[in-house]
Amino acid sequence: MGQKTTAIVISLASLLVWVVPPFRQDQGFFGCYTLGQLCLGTLLFGIAVAFWFVALASADRRRIAAFRACSVLLAVLAGYAGAEVIYLFVGPDPINPFYEVDPRWNLPDPELGFVRKPNVTWKGRAYDDPEARIVAYRTDENGFRNAPGLGRAEVVFIGDSFTEAGNMPEELTFVRLVGEQLGVTTANLGRSYYGPQHELIVLKRYALDYSPRTIVWVIFEGNDLLDAQRYLRGVLNTPDAASSRRSAWSSRSLLTWRLLKPLHKAPPREHGEGTWLLRLPSCEQEEADFTVLYDPQLPHHSPQAWDATTQCLREGFEFCRRHEIEMLVVFIPVKFRVYGPFVRLITSEQEYLGPLPVDLQQPTDFGSELAAFCHEIGCPYLDTWPALLAAAESGKKTYSLRYDTHLEADGHRVVADLVCRALSEGEGAVRPSAFREHQAGPG
Numbered sequence: 001m002g003q004k005t006t007a008i009v010i011s012l013a014s015l016l017v018w019v020v021p022p023f024r025q026d027q028g029f030f031g032c033y034t035l036g037q038l039c040l041g042t043l044l045f046g047i048a049v050a051f052w053f054v055a056l057a058s059a060d061r062r063r064i065a066a067f068r069a070c071s072v073l074l075a076v077l078a079g080y081a082g083a084e085v086i087y088l089f090v091g092p093d094p095i096n097p098f099y100e101v102d103p104r105w106n107l108p109d110p111e112l113g114f115v116r117k118p119n120v121t122w123k124g125r126a127y128d129d130p131e132a133r134i135v136a137y138r139t140d141e142n143g144f145r146n147a148p149g150l151g152r153a154e155v156v157f158i159g160d161s162f163t164e165a166g167n168m169p170e171e172l173t174f175v176r177l178v179g180e181q182l183g184v185t186t187a188n189l190g191r192s193y194y195g196p197q198h199e200l201i202v203l204k205r206y207a208l209d210y211s212p213r214t215i216v217w218v219i220f221e222g223n224d225l226l227d228a229q230r231y232l233r234g235v236l237n238t239p240d241a242a243s244s245r246r247s248a249w250s251s252r253s254l255l256t257w258r259l260l261k262p263l264h265k266a267p268p269r270e271h272g273e274g275t276w277l278l279r280l281p282s283c284e285q286e287e288a289d290f291t292v293l294y295d296p297q298l299p300h301h302s303p304q305a306w307d308a309t310t311q312c313l314r315e316g317f318e319f320c321r322r323h324e325i326e327m328l329v330v331f332i333p334v335k336f337r338v339y340g341p342f343v344r345l346i347t348s349e350q351e352y353l354g355p356l357p358v359d360l361q362q363p364t365d366f367g368s369e370l371a372a373f374c375h376e377i378g379c380p381y382l383d384t385w386p387a388l389l390a391a392a393e394s395g396k397k398t399y400s401l402r403y404d405t406h407l408e409a410d411g412h413r414v415v416a417d418l419v420c421r422a423l424s425e426g427e428g429a430v431r432p433s434a435f436r437e438h439q440a441g442p443g
Contacts, residue, residue: 007051044075053292055338095139097122098166098192103239111201113236116143116191127403137166142206145170145188153210154189155179155423158199159218160227162332162406163190172409177416178216182423190218190229193237195227203316205225208323215230215320215327217313222292222334228312274347278339282395289402290336290342294355296362299369310373313420317379329374329421330416331367333385334408335399338392357389382422387414395415405416 033335050069050376055436057065085179097105097120104124106114120139140146145164157175165173165188179186189202199217205217231237264335278288299306313329320327336343337360345352367383388398391414398411407415 002055003406004055007048007055010044010048010051021380037191045182046076059219080432081331083321084260087427096124096126096166097139098135098161099127099191100163101237106239108238111193113238114193118143119148129403132403133166133169135169136165138170138287142156143193144206149212150185150187152185153183153212155182155214155216156187156207156210156212157216157218158191158202158207159190159330160194160199160220160224161192162220163188163218163408164192165190165412166192167400167404167406168409168412171355172420174407174412174416176421177412181416181420187212190392193227195231197231197307199229200312200316204319207325215316215325216330216419217316217327218330218332219309219370220332220334221298221337225298225302225305225309225366228308229302247388274345274352276343276345278343278401280339280342280392280395280397283397288339290334290339290343291405292334293335294360294365298362298366306369313373313379315375317377326380328380328382328413328419329370330382330419331370331384333367333388335405336387337361338388338398341389342392360389361385380422382413382418384418388419 050073053069054062054065071320095102097116100106101114105120106116109115116139118139120137120143122137124134126135132373138145138147140148140150145166155178155271157178163175165175170176175186175190176189178184189206191198191202194202196219203215203217276288276290277285281286317327340354340360341357343354367385369382371383388411391398391410396410396414397408398414400406400408
């Protein structure tokens with residue numbers, strides 16, 4: 001095949017890449033192209049130009065022309081490779097520390113597995129989505145999400161990622177909202193990837209430094225029992241340098257990682273193939289993701305983890321009483337219990353309709369068993385599920401729909417209002433007598 005014929009073939013291939021996609025009008029770039037199509041089209045166009053440059057040269061200059069064309073192409077590729085390497089080490093870091101157990105942001109700890117580094121500052125999109133909100137994340141001298149130098153705090157929150165809430169700006173989290181509404185100082189001792197055993201250690205190691213009147217212990221239905229079971233097995237999350245390098249490259253790469261991403265085999269979906277469609281009242285239908293569904297027998301499926309969780313809460317409650325501190329346990333349900341009545345799952349075989357609200361609370365589920373346990377030991381308890389469900393019934397998006405499993409701004413406001421109501425009844429300290437009323441729901 002001659003040079004002109006080869007140049008024509010490559011030019012036609014380039015035209016196909018550029019011309020065919022605009023008829024689809026469903027892609028991200030200019031409404032027409034995927035990133036791979038853009039790169040392939042540009043590469044083919046460059047190769048076609050190089051071949052035309054050689055083909056149109058006189059016979060006695062084609063060898064020189066080919067050498068020059070190859071030199072230009074290789075220089076462009078080398079420049080891109082160099083830019084990738086430089087950007088990997090000196091470019092901006094888009095990884096939110098909230099989502100990573102990464103040695104850049106964390107330190108190993110013999111009891112907790114890891115702790116956040118002190119005085120971390122980061123700003124960027126909460127997660128890898130162009131529509132994700134901008135979040136400023138920082139840690140104090142103890143590695144928690146507070147302003148540095150925070151002294152006394154009347155109310156101290158402990159918990160996992162739902163309490164740390166690194167997917168949200170600080171001012172929108174229920175920790176900060178409670179402080180603003182009650183006119184008190186609050187401290188956030190929540191941390192992602194922590195479970196009940198970690199949280200008891202945090203309570204004993206850090207909470208007394210704030211001289212609190214109240215401890216608010218936030219329990220999440222989705223993974224607290226799983227975290228408790230992992231801790232019992234001796235599995236602690238620790239910073240991983242190899243994982244850090246992969247994560248840094250995947251998030252900082254100019255182009256290569258995005259081109260290779262479709263080749264990575266996606267892990268199997270936990271609940272099978274299908275599309276969840278959510279339609280809240282007075283809202284447009286949207287797709288949603290659910291990593292965890294409702295298990296009405298969860299404590300009985302994980303009895304060791306349940307026993308460990310209740311033992312931690314009992315020990316924490318007694319610790320607080322010895323130091324004349326009130327403790328409130330706040331239960332946050334999985335997203336499916338709030339959005340379930342408004343979803344349907346479309347699969348190739350059938351269409352599944354979401355459950356009725358009455359099917360999402362059973363006497364054997366995590367929330368109900370936790371309520372009974374707290375009542376038994378005399379610890380105030382707050383179940384946020386009824387109020388979050390009521391908010392969804394009014395059309396509020398209390399949880400993130402996709403990518404993230406955490407609360408959105410409306411969800412934080414709902415939780416904050418409930419906690420404020422509980423705390424204000426005792427003039428800043430919760431009383432056991434408030435248990436039944438706050439278990440009942442939004443009021």
